Amino acid sequence: MKKLRANPALSSLLMVSPLAAVLLIFLVLPIVLIVTVSFWRATEFSIIPAFELDNYAFLFGSPVTYTVFFNTFKYALITWACTLLIGFTVAYYLAFHIRTLTWQIALFLLCTIPFWTSNIIRMISWIPFLGRNGIANSTLMSWGVIDEPIEWLLFSDFAVILAFVHLYTLFMVVPIFNTMMRIDKSLIEAARDAGANGAQILWNVIIPLTKPGIMIGTIFVVTLVMGDFITVRFMSGSQSANVGRLISNDIALLQYPSASATAIILLLTVLMTIAILLRFVDIRKEL
Amino acid sequence: MSNQDLELVSVTKRYGATVAVDAINYRFKSDSYTCLLGPSGCGKSSTLRMIAGHESISDGSIVLDGRDISHLPPAQRGTAMMFQNYALFPHLSVLDNVAFSLKMKGTDTAKRHAEAREMLALVDLTDLADRLPDQLSGGQQQRVALARALITRPQVLLLDEPLSALDPFLRIRMRCELRKLQKELGISFIHVTHGQDEALALADEIIVMNNAVIEQSGPARDVFNAPQTKFVAQFMGGHNVVALPDGHFAIRADAVSVTAPTQGAVEGSVTAVEYQGTHVSVSARITGDQEVLALIPDTTFFANPYNPGDRIGLHWDASNQHKLIA
Numbered sequence: 100m101k102k103l104r105a106n107p108a109l110s111s112l113l114m115v116s117p118l119a120a121v122l123l124i125f126l127v128l129p130i131v132l133i134v135t136v137s138f139w140r141a142t143e144f145s146i147i148p149a150f151e152l153d154n155y156a157f158l159f160g161s162p163v164t165y166t167v168f169f170n171t172f173k174y175a176l177i178t179w180a181c182t183l184l185i186g187f188t189v190a191y192y193l194a195f196h197i198r199t200l201t202w203q204i205a206l207f208l209l210c211t212i213p214f215w216t217s218n219i220i221r222m223i224s225w226i227p228f229l230g231r232n233g234i235a236n237s238t239l240m241s242w243g244v245i246d247e248p249i250e251w252l253l254f255s256d257f258a259v260i261l262a263f264v265h266l267y268t269l270f271m272v273v274p275i276f277n278t279m280m281r282i283d284k285s286l287i288e289a290a291r292d293a294g295a296n297g298a299q300i301l302w303n304v305i306i307p308l309t310k311p312g313i314m315i316g317t318i319f320v321v322t323l324v325m326g327d328f329i330t331v332r333f334m335s336g337s338q339s340a341n342v343g344r345l346i347s348n349d350i351a352l353l354q355y356p357s358a359s360a361t362a363i364i365l366l367l368t369v370l371m372t373i374a375i376l377l378r379f380v381d382i383r384k385e386l
Numbered sequence: 387m388s389n390q391d392l393e394l395v396s397v398t399k400r401y402g403a404t405v406a407v408d409a410i411n412y413r414f415k416s417d418s419y420t421c422l423l424g425p426s427g428c429g430k431s432s433t434l435r436m437i438a439g440h441e442s443i444s445d446g447s448i449v450l451d452g453r454d455i456s457h458l459p460p461a462q463r464g465t466a467m468m469f470q471n472y473a474l475f476p477h478l479s480v481l482d483n484v485a486f487s488l489k490m491k492g493t494d495t496a497k498r499h500a501e502a503r504e505m506l507a508l509v510d511l512t513d514l515a516d517r518l519p520d521q522l523s524g525g526q527q528q529r530v531a532l533a534r535a536l537i538t539r540p541q542v543l544l545l546d547e548p549l550s551a552l553d554p555f556l557r558i559r560m561r562c563e564l565r566k567l568q569k570e571l572g573i574s575f576i577h578v579t580h581g582q583d584e585a586l587a588l589a590d591e592i593i594v595m596n597n598a599v600i601e602q603s604g605p606a607r608d609v610f611n612a613p614q615t616k617f618v619a620q621f622m623g624g625h626n627v628v629a630l631p632d633g634h635f636a637i638r639a640d641a642v643s644v645t646a647p648t649q650g651a652v653e654g655s656v657t658a659v660e661y662q663g664t665h666v667s668v669s670a671r672i673t674g675d676q677e678v679l680a681l682i683p684d685t686t687f688f689a690n691p692y693n694p695g696d697r698i699g700l701h702w703d704a705s706n707q708h709k710l711i712a
Contacts, residue, residue, distance in 0.1 A: 288440050289473035293487035293538065294461030303489070307477045 130366075137359035146355060154360035164345075164361075168368070171341040174256075174331070175324045175372075178263040182320050183313065185264070186271025190312075191305070193272075194279035195287075210272055213265075222262050222333055229253035229261075254336030262334045267323055271316035278312030279305070314380040318373055325369050342368075391416050391450075392437070392542055392574060398445035399432045406432040408598040409446060414542075414576065414591075419568050421585035421606075422578045424595035425621070431546060433595070434578045438467040438544050451541060461487070466540035470547045472531035474519040480506070481515040484533045505533040508567075525556045536571070543568075545577040549584060561588055582622050586610060594618050611638070615712040626678050627710065634710040641706035642680035644668060644692065650699025654678060656692050670698060 140149040158164050189210065197203045213221060228234045229252040236248040251257055282305065290300045328343025342365045349358035392414040399407040407429040414420050422430040435441035437448055439460035447456040455463040474483050481502050482489075488498035506512050509529035519527055528548065535543055548564070549557045565588055568575045579585055585592050586606050593603040594617075602609055602618045613619035619627050619636035626637045647653050654670035657677070666687040668680045678700055692698055 283471070283473065285469050285471060285473040286475060288460075289467075289469055289475070289534075290486070290490075292438065292440070292460045292467050293490055293534070295486075295490045299490050303486075304475060 133359045133362055136356055137363050139356040139359075141354055141356040146353075154356050155364075157357070158360055158364065167340050167342055167345050170339060171325055171343075171365075174259060174263060174341060175321050177260050178267065178324045179317060179320050181260065181264045182268045182271040183317070185268050186275055186316060187309075187313070189268075189272050190276035190279055190309075191301075193276055194282075195305075207276065210269055214269065218266055219329065219333075221266065222330055225258065225262060225265070225334070226253060229258055254334070254338055256335065256339060258334040259331055259339060262330050263324055263327070266330065267320050270319035270323065271313075274315040274319070275309055275312040278309050282308050310380045311382045314376060314382050317376060321372060321376075322369055325365065325372075392576075393449045394433075394437075394446070395449065396446040397433065397436060397443055397448060399429070399436060399441065400444040405598050407436070410595075410598075410600050412593060412600065412603060414574055416574055417572050418590040419565065419575045419577065419588055420591045420593065421589035422576065422593050422595060423580070423582060423585040423621075424601075425580060428595045429598040430578045430580075430595045434467075434544050434546055434576065437463075437542070437576065438465055439463050440467070461490075461538070464541040465544055466535040466538045466542075467544040467546065468528075468531050468535045468548055471551060472519075472527050474527060474530055474534070476519055479516050479518060480511065480522070480530050483519065483530055484537055486534060487538050502533070502537060505537045506530075508536070509533045524552050525560060528552070528560060532567070540573065542574045542576060545575060547578055547580070549579070549581075557584075564588065586622075594621060596621070612636075612708045614708075614710065616710050617712075619710065624681075628672075628676060628678060629674060636708045636710055637678075637702050637706055639667070639679045640665070640681040642678065642700055642702050644670075644680055644682060645699040645701045647697040647699045650701040652678070652700050654698060654700060656694050656696045656698055658694060659692065668692065668698075670700060672700065 137154055138150045138152070140147045140151055140153060193203055193206055197206060226233075230236070231248045231250070231253070233253065235252055236245075239245045240248070286304055286308075287300055290304050295303060325341075326343055328341065328347045331339055331341050331344055332347075342361060346358045346361050346365070349355070349361065394410055394412045394414075396409040396411055397407060398405065398409050410429075410433065422433060424430045432441055436443045439455075439458065443456050447454050449455065450464055455465075460467070475486065478486065481499060484505050485493075485498040485502035488501060493501075503512065503515065506515055509532055511526060511529050511533065514522060514526060519530065522530065528551075531548075545564070549560055552560060561584060564575070564577070577585075577588060589606045591604060592606045592609045594601045594609060596617050602614045609618065610622050610624075613622060613625060613636045616627050616634060616636075619625040624639050626639055626642065628635050628637060644650075652672045654672035656668060657671050658667075658669040660667045660669075661684070662681075664684060665681045666684050668682060668687070670678050670680065672678055680700060
């Protein structure tokens with residue numbers, strides 16, 4: 100034991116090893132497996148270990164891939180814009196307009212209530228609301244706003260994005276609220292003392308200081324939306340597809356090599372997106 | 387010139403049922419350095435923040451230069467505030483921090499940067515213009531805050547405990563600079579502090595506040611030399627508060643001399659002797675179980691020393707005996 104303590108290199112190695120082991124087994128190993136499988140050969144009835152680029156060639160050769168990736172980015176971008184707008188507003192209101200900490204915490208917990216049920220249930224609960232004879236359409240018709248039901252409310256891109264925004268806005272609220280709470284209130288007084296009006300304070304002080312929180316929220320939302328498949332399937336009524344659905348279809352057809360190749364490309368795409376985002380803002384201060 | 391004064395007319399601040407500032411009246415002289423002095427919670431900061439416009443006033447009015455500024459937004463009052471922790475914008479360079487108020491006014495970049503550089507030259511920070519605030523020392527940050535407040539060309543600069551975040555050595559240096567700057571600029575400084583030495587060193591006029599009201603105000607020397615209340619005498623320090631047959635009196639400790647037991651105004655026994663370098667402090671217990679402190683020049687003391695337990699007489703001139711009204 101004494102010897103162990105005397106050797107700082109060994110003891111720090113031992114301290115790191117549990118986390119290293121967890122990451123190795125649950126992160127690195129699966130990815131290595133997926134990468135390996137993505138080079139295997141698949142036929143209708145068999146999967147053969149091999150090293151060939153057929154899966155990737157097929158992926159990049161198919162026009163479906165590009166449409167699906169475009170769709171994925173489209174969902175990510177629109178969802179990001181909506182969640183940012185709503186998330187920033189909610190966080191701003193909580194952080195700067197609610198005066199007491201008790202109320203801030205109470206209202207913040209209120210925002211988390213939807214998370215007490217599962218994603219699927221929250222998603223499905225939109226269906227009776229948005230459907231052809233659903234609550235939204237019948238209400239609008241009874242008000243005389245529309246004469247016949249709006250078709251695009253359910254099983255459309257609108258429904259998909261609505262569900263995404265509903266599911267993921269909290270991931271934007273939390274980091275932004277957290278960053279905003281750390282802004283020294285005297286900075287806002289100092290800005291007001293220097294003659295800044297509300298909009299100028301927002302633009303020149305609050306937004307620049309909230310950037311790291313916005314960036315963390317952005318990473319959450321973008322990765323969640325880009326990796327999702329179930330929301331797209333349910334809310335588009337299987338009429339739209341994103342990369343996640345492409346992979347899940349391959350898996351359903353037991354086309355594991357093809358699914359792996361798509362997954363690797365999606366992983367690289369998401370990593371590149373995050374790398375680009377991180378060029379803009381230094382989030383290290385926040386961690 | 388006299389209508390450039392800042393005047394408080396029964397200014398009151400209430401938070402619910404508690405009164406933080408209770409109908410205070412004061413006329414600040416123009417071009418002077420005034421210290422608002424008092425223990426924490428006495429209402430001095432609230433008063434300053436009301437003058438600045440960061441706290442609404444519950445009653446009364448604030449008049450500057452003949453204008454009622456009580457309800458104007460901070461930037462339109464002709465005041466500028468320097469915050470306790472400086473409140474520099476951490477994402478902006480020193481230059482942009484100083485130029486902030488000009489940017490808000492819509493001054494173009496070249497012009498506002500030139501003006502900000504002028505201000506930085508005034509506080510001797512030209513070389514650090516491109517740094518971020520957290521790359522500066524406490525003293526440098528304070529100068530930036532000062533430059534940022536002064537660029538608005540205020541008639542009155544409000545300083546909220548500006549020296550409390552600095553170490554003792556820097557505090558003394560910065561307070562010289564503040565005083566020098568006030569003289570150079572020829573505007574009024576109003577400085578909130580809880581340190582009486584800081585107030586005495588800096589101020590032309592001192593306002594001592596306690597329990598939401600002004601206890602005493604006037605030229606620094608008058609306030610120190612002739613306290614009117616027990617609170618002021620004790621808060622300023624260096625005073626004995628003695629109950630004599632015709633009332634309470636404040637007597638400066640350094641105005642008390644020690645004599646032979648029968649020759650003084652009062653007689654007492656020495657309880658403690660402390661050597662303090664230039665002075666020796668002698669505590670004595672007199673009739674009525676009161677403690678009196680005498681500060682005696684060290685040469686005088688060592689020519690004729692006393693020890694605890696000795697009987698001595700204490701003497702002071704009648705002119706040094708100030709009657710306390712409360």
